[in-house]
Amino acid sequence: MNLTIIGTGYVxxxxxxxxxEMGHHVTCVDVDARKVAQLRQGKSPIxxxxxxxFLKRNIAQKRLSFSTSLADACDSGEVFFIAVGTPPDQxxxxxxxxxxxxxxxLGEHLKSDAIVVDKSxxxxxxxxxxxxxxxxxxxxxxxxHRVVVVSNPEFLKxxxxxxxxxxxxxxxxxxxxxxxxxxxAELYAPFNRNHQRLLFMGTRDAEMTKYAANAMxxxxxxxxxxxAHLCEALGVDVENVRLGIGSDERIGxxxxxxxxxxxxxxxxxxxxxxxxxxxxQGIEPGILDAVERRNQAQKERLAQKIIARYGExxxxxxxxxxxxxxxxxxxxxxxxxxRTLLEHLIARGxxxxxxxxxxxxxxxxxxxxxxxxxxxxxxxxHQYAALEGVDALILVTEWKxxxxxxxxxxxxxxxxxxxxxxxxxxxxxxxxxxxFYYDAIGRSSESRDPATIIALDPxxxxxxx
Ligand code: UDX
Numbered sequence: 329m330n331l332t333i334i335g336t337g338y339v340x341x342x343x344x345x346x347x348x349e350m351g352h353h354v355t356c357v358d359v360d361a362r363k364v365a366q367l368r369q370g371k372s373p374i375x376x377x378x379x380x381x382f383l384k385r386n387i388a389q390k391r392l393s394f395s396t397s398l399a400d401a402c403d404s405g406e407v408f409f410i411a412v413g414t415p416p417d418q419x420x421x422x423x424x425x426x427x428x429x430x431x432x433x434l435g436e437h438l439k440s441d442a443i444v445v446d447k448s449x450x451x452x453x454x455x456x457x458x459x460x461x462x463x464x465x466x467x468x469x470x471x472x473h474r475v476v477v478v479s480n481p482e483f484l485k486x487x488x489x490x491x492x493x494x495x496x497x498x499x500x501x502x503x504x505x506x507x508x509x510x511x512x513a514e515l516y517a518p519f520n521r522n523h524q525r526l527l528f529m530g531t532r533d534a535e536m537t538k539y540a541a542n543a544m545x546x547x548x549x550x551x552x553x554x555x556a557h558l559c560e561a562l563g564v565d566v567e568n569v570r571l572g573i574g575s576d577e578r579i580g581x582x583x584x585x586x587x588x589x590x591x592x593x594x595x596x597x598x599x600x601x602x603x604x605x606x607x608x609q610g611i612e613p614g615i616l617d618a619v620e621r622r623n624q625a626q627k628e629r630l631a632q633k634i635i636a637r638y639g640e641x642x643x644x645x646x647x648x649x650x651x652x653x654x655x656x657x658x659x660x661x662x663x664x665x666x667r668t669l670l671e672h673l674i675a676r677g678x679x680x681x682x683x684x685x686x687x688x689x690x691x692x693x694x695x696x697x698x699x700x701x702x703x704x705x706x707x708x709x710h711q712y713a714a715l716e717g718v719d720a721l722i723l724v725t726e727w728k729x730x731x732x733x734x735x736x737x738x739x740x741x742x743x744x745x746x747x748x749x750x751x752x753x754x755x756x757x758x759x760x761x762x763x764f765y766y767d768a769i770g771r772s773s774e775s776r777d778p779a780t781i782i783a784l785d786p787x788x789x790x791x792x793x
Pocket of ligand 1: 486
């Protein structure tokens with residue numbers, strides 16, 4: 329099939345290259361001429377394992393091309409995927425201006441009947457708006473092409489997007505139109521060979537499914553982060569609790585890892601947008617609001633722990649930071665917990681030596697210039713270089729090379745043996761045995777029974793009378 333993908337961001341680029349890899353002819357369109365020029369040379373603007381190989385191979389075999397002109401792409405396309413950004417508006421709702429601009433252009437330039445697929449995450453009812461916008465512009469120029477707008481949300485995880493696309497858990501196709509259903513079933517047939525992964529539903533159902541999936545996952549994380557906070561207060565090790573509840577199949581092990589908060593381009597934005605949709609309908613989103621609030625609070629946890637130990641003035645201290653990206657496998661810094669932490673530490677005068685296996689360039693680009701100029705933030709050459717002379721190590725992203733560090737080398741390099749672990753990567757007993765002060769998320773500083781907690785924490789009301 330001849331496919332056109334509009335928007336070469338994360339979703340569009342992965343979708344386009346993977347369809348090309350499956351033998352389709354794909355044109356990816358983007359308004360950013362520099363990006364298009366770079367992509368034509370097979371260079372990916374984003375870090376995503378496996379993407380570069382797919383790009384180069386499919387460009388060389390002439391199945392994948394890039395263009396800045398949607399009008400040209402309209403000459404030959406049959407299926408058009410809208411994969412442009414839907415950034416949050418000031419009030420948290422999804423900003424649809426880019427999606428609707430694409431719809432307008434399609435209405436102006438389509439040369440024949442077409443299927444238009446919404447890949448972008450868009451509020452319920454957007455497919456209808458896109459359909460109306462296209463039809464309005466078709467009518468305006470007297471064209472009577474038949475256009476059907478389908479909702480086909482993506483469920484790609486950054487860092488594993490190629491695999492998620494090639495081996496999806498499910499492919500959701502939201503349309504009431506029989507012909508569109510047939511064509512998309514054909515398009516996705518290679519991904520559906522051994523298992524039935526196609527799920528057909530109405531466009532509005534599909535739009536909602538995307539938000540509900542992300543909000544559910546974010547809820548699991550925020551729930552666990554709240555439990556972790558409680559565990560700390562009660563002298564419980566949340567890692568034992570995690571294993572204890574994850575073994576219940578109804579709960580499962582996925583997305584119950586406590587940490588220093590979720591980030592990225594999807595969860596924060598989609599939870600807020602869903603809250604907004606609820607309020608638009610006069611429904612108070614109690615759970616979703618709490619998910620968002622807990623996540624904001626969770627991003628502050630590491631800073632709180634550090635301030636609790638050292639006080640408000642951190643100007644005499646240097647910290648090592650391991651990990652800047654919002655999660656391993658990506659250089660994405662959007663809504664990353666590292667940023668909240670850096671803001672708190674730098675505002676209190678601290679110096680930071682940071683290392684991330686892939687997000688260093690992104691950090692140089694996106695973090696405030698004055699952090700670097702005033703030498704509050706320095707980027708280290710490798711993970712151990714970041715440790716030289718520091719008062720503490722803070723782990724924010726659980727990249728694999730951070731999982732089994734050389735404790736001896738750490739002890740030699742660091743001024744003080746202190747580790748704040750935002751991703752519960754280490755064994756507290758082992759860390760303490762090696763002479764480290766170790767503080768993680770939801771793991772009490774010592775294994776304490778309730779009686780000793782009362783003795784150790786003489787807070788008002790907790791003293792035995
Ligand atoms: C997510 C969805 O998983 C994907 O299906 C959707 O299409 C886009 O949004 P992504 O944002 O790439 O994907 O990352 P994901 O792996 O889901 O992690 C999101 C955040 O949650 C990260 O900051 C991660 O560190 C955090 N997380 C995840 C936890 O804190 N605990 C967990 O148990 C799992």
